[in-house]
Amino acid sequence: MRNILIPTDFSENAMNAVSYALELFKYEKCNFYLMHAYQDAIYQETIDVTRDNLHDVTTQVAQRSAEQLELILKEINDISPNPQHTYITVSSNNILIDESDKIVDEKNIDLIVMGTKGKSNDKKITFGSQTLQVLKYVKCPVLAIPENQTYSQPKxxxxxxxxxxxxxxxxxxxxxxxxxxxxxxxxxxxxxxxxxxxxxxxxxxxxxxxxxxxxxxxxxxxxxxxxxxxxxxxxxxxxxxxxxxxNTRESFLESFxxxxxxxxxxxxxxxxxxxxxxxxxxx
The missing domain is CATH 3.40.50.620 (HUPs)
Incomplete structure (x- = not known):
């Protein structure tokens, strides 16, 4: 059984990575962990966040995160129903790197799949900041999917x-x-x-x-x-x-x-x- 972690920020790039992973592993039995770490979103939610309303804002962001993960599950079942695939959603008040590390260790994750960029989608860079952090710091292989990547078999x-x-x-x-x-x-x-x-x-x-x-x-x-x-x-x-x-010492990727x-x-x-x-x- 393959264990695959797919972090998402609910962007088109993130959903594209989901679609690619479903196709690539369509012949394998897989557990897909669909994860949204929303701690950063709490503090970006509004400039008016205070200690008095922090709990309410956190509750709202958490609820929205869980709802959006459920929408992804529905979309997956619509576009790619596969009896060999099991989906587990993870909505966490944490930062991406820490939550990824936690799930990788606890669930013995084989692979992380994510877009090369997220919502920001800066055309001037190769990797978005979140993807770059995962590539550099999370101890797990990563498959990064470029924006608008149409699935084709890796021949x-x-x-x-x-x-x-x-x-x-x-x-x-x-x-x-x-x-x-x-x-x-x-x-x-x-x-x-x-x-x-x-x-x-x-x-x-x-x-x-x-x-x-x-x-x-x-x-x-x-x-x-x-x-x-x-x-x-x-x-x-x-x-x-x-x-x-x-990505290791003395490798080409390390210098990148x-x-x-x-x-x-x-x-x-x-x-x-x-x-x-x-x-x-x-x-």
């Missing part, structure tokens, strides 16, 4: 790597199982000025070959020092349906997600983005 997946990190078996298995029903082809691309691998890199590459055995995997090398440009060019020149990266690089990020995602966190979890 061709790009997995750039520097082979410097020992991948976690659980996370590679999740990735493999997620795309296996679609007979996906995975392009594992090593981006470097040197094609020679160290012993450490060779060992990590060998582990990837074993872990991704359910899929057709092409191991390639691109001669480049500019990782972002190389990935953008590859996505532009190949029919890529999903981009996969790993930290503040020194976020404002300069030129990678404009127009395909679903799967970020493995490479952290220790129960097997």
């Amino acid at each position: 061709h997946v790009l997995f750039p790597t520097n082979y410097l990190i020992p991948y976690k078996r659980r996370e590679l298995k999740l990735f493999c199982d997620m795309i296996a029903p679609y007979r996906s082809v995975v392009d594992v691309v090593y981006i470097s000025k040197s094609s020679k691998l160290s012993i450490r890199q060779e060992d990590n590459q060998r582990f990837m070959k074993e872990a991704l055995c359910k899929n057709e995997v092409n191991f390639k090398t691109i001669d480049s020092k500019d990782v972002v440009t190389a990935i953008e060019a590859y996505v532009a020149n190949h029919p890529i349906d999903m981009l996969v990266m790993v 997600l930290y503040p020194s690089r976020v404002d300069q990020l030129s990678l404009k995602l127009n395909v679903p983005f799967f970020a493995m966190q490479n952290i220790k979890r129960d097997a």
Whole structure:
């Protein structure tokens, strides 16, 4: 049974992520946790919030949150009834990061699915602030869905790597199982000025070959020092349906997600983005 957390702010982007997840996992038995953390909304509700009326405002926001989650459930049952899927709604007076961490730990969540942006939908950025926080701080793989993304089966997946990190078996298995029903082809691309691998890199590459055995995997090398440009060019020149990266020390994704690089990020995602966190979890 797959456990999937879908945070929502009730935006079109968030609902689009829900729709994508339902299609992607339509062949699997899944528990979907539809979660809205509304603490920030309480203080954004009105400039007139005081200690005297805080309880009343909180009650109103909580009620609205629960009602909107029920509307999402109704929409899901209308557009994608699936006897293999179970839905649990979570409405919480908490902030997104803390509530996500709590549910991930308590429910042994396999994957978080959310939009790359929420209600703000700023066209100048790749990730909205909430999605960026989840990618950086929540210890769970994340599948981020771009706005207006129309579902298509992940037939061709790009997995750039520097082979410097020992991948976690659980996370590679999740990735493999997620795309296996679609007979996906995975392009594992090593981006470097040197094609020679160290012993450490060779060992990590060998582990990837074993872990991704359910899929057709092409191991390639691109001669480049500019990782972002190389990935953008590859996505532009190949029919890529999903981009996969790993967020950990010494990885490509780490340099994209930290503040020194976020404002300069030129990678404009127009395909679903799967970020493995490479952290220790129960097997």
